[in-house]
Amino acid sequence: MADLFDSAPGAPDTGPRPLADRLRPRALADVIGQQQVLGPEAPLGVMLAAGTLGSIIFWGPPGVGKTTIARLLADETDLHFVQISAIFTGVPDLRKVFEAAKLRRRQGKGTLLFVDEIHRFNKAQQDGFLPHMEDGTILLVGATTENPSFELNAALLSRSQVLVLERLSLADLELLVQRAEQELGRALPLDGPAREALLEMADGDGRALLNLVEQVMSWRVTDKLTTDTLKTRLMKRAAQYDKGGDGHYNLISALHKSVRGSDPDAALYWYARMLEAGEDPRFLARRITRMAVEDIGLADPQAQAVCLQSWETYERLGSPEGELAIAQALIYVALAPKSNATYVAYKAARAAAKRTGSLMPPKHILNAPTSLMKDQGYGAGYAYDHDAKDGFSGQDYFPDDMPREAWYDPVERGFERDLRKRVDYFARLRRERNVGKGAKT
Template structure:
């Protein structure tokens, strides 16, 4: 072996050779589990393997093909296109004539657009190709419904720290791994934790750390690993799960959890202006009139984040999140607005009462527009006595909560309803 013929990376050298060597995914590969039953029957249908990076999606696809004796064609949706699919179809037709089935493995299937995914449909439906798609994104959003309906979706899970630690031990003892390298137990524990269930990252980091120190130390692991950024797909489900966790923690007034999820997003590389916009939304939706200042503070935090950028502007977002978590909560305006939209969407489109209509011209006034309107400052009692909704329409959309500022105006709200003849009968 020479410099021009380097060894394969450690994750590739230690790739499982049989299904029995696969680490993790016991919910799919254990006794009586879905893939175990499929392999026992010998009838492998199309699959979509959904899971985080480094959990063995590609490896599992290769092993499944080998187990059922199928020809394996691997494509990456990053670089492949319809032309590559057509070539795979041609090869599958040739092999079918010889009695051999073909499995087409499409890595990162979510990167295929609708037209490219549609090109697969007739060949998957006819059984010419057995498709195994791999994705880190939720197939419900990223894979066409027609293709999803023809493939079974299996969810792969991140490896546990114990499973990753077992892989690292194997790397040091297996002749294909790192013969002659040893490592301190605390170094392997640290690497298992930092890898967050990603076997490929764990093994790759171990290989680099072994070039820095032998025995491998925690310091070597830290140097090889580089800056630890929490896992987050900036455009995928993880991103929206973090936003959801942040919003729900604020709503529940859990200050520490709110700061934690905000930090996860910022450290993961989220667009701080997008996060700022969501924080402004939280102020309007969940704090509302319980603390009218919350919205103003969050808009100011958004402006500060735009003006300063990250990391300086991050502190303004942290301040806003802490404020929202501590603030009294009211979704009364949010509920009232949804009620108003439903009333408009589900009700008749009724005309505006004549006395409420705009009357800027003599012609409009001659048609009675604005006639009889009681101007509040001239006739408060008459103003309260006139109708402000279309004829026959009665609505009960808004009701204040007992939280914060809204509790202080609840009595005025009740008196206003009574003045408009809308109080309790």
């Protein structure tokens, strides 16, 4: 059974091979891109130079060389290469792989086990690798498109080094096209702009690019094709985006930080990227409303209302017209004055409430509907603010055993400039009247 997972070739394969397979590098030096892990001073370069290759988790998008690099690492270290996929491999299959590796080890041959989509194994399955990694039966190289911090066990991560592989740049993709042209013995039938458009269609995925090149090379054309003709004949590769994965969280983070940074153009770009990837506009409307509350607050109280109105407009109009209303709210919050003073004050108050437990309010602000409560001093000494000078009594409303706190600190931006004046005004009156205990100065 283990032979089903091994890479050792059997009878010669004389059938047609995809271009991506024909161009698979035969040495690490031939790999395009990823110098941040393969360079002489990069992690893999240093490991190989020292002859101390350890278990590795490759984290990166599809089509950037994870499988290829793993296979070449086995060649470089003279290890037997075994490839499995977490999607198609169950516990019985894993046992057979481990037994074959043990037998191989007794015969003096090590095993590099490459596990594609390793994050799809559950906790128990991931734990199953640990003893075989520790006793040297296998050298594990895992590949994942998801954040290992969230998807892999801490025990597995502690025994591996996570290396991040990046999407290929346009320069990398151009070099890949040149290799394809050399392999096929002719140039792509595209003019300059169309050639650039083809690279952009691949969206950083080398395997996707070679598949596109293979399609273009199969066409019978006499003249070089233009961008318009190319886009008519080919569909752009769908952008990598998983509503429950890293793509989702990365883009919403970019959107939020663009708004916080008061950049409406960048905010619109990330908003459009998420819509193009199929994100629910209602989710975006909710998140933009959250931005108004968290990052603008009382610096512009109208921002929250604009977001809610735009959200309601979307619900009435539906798609695709309703997305424009949300975009209008997005521009508003991006350009609004920013303040997180309310957010900071709220978190501080919640922390204090958790810390102080069940402290009672001071008796002078407690209601006394019964004579017993009045005898206990409830309501005694309460100053009715409307009867006080300036409508402000200056009494202390914190618990008796808790000093006065000052959590809300409005910024000198937007409407909070006015609120700053009010906060300072009441603080001055409180000091002048010296009412209550522990008033801050």
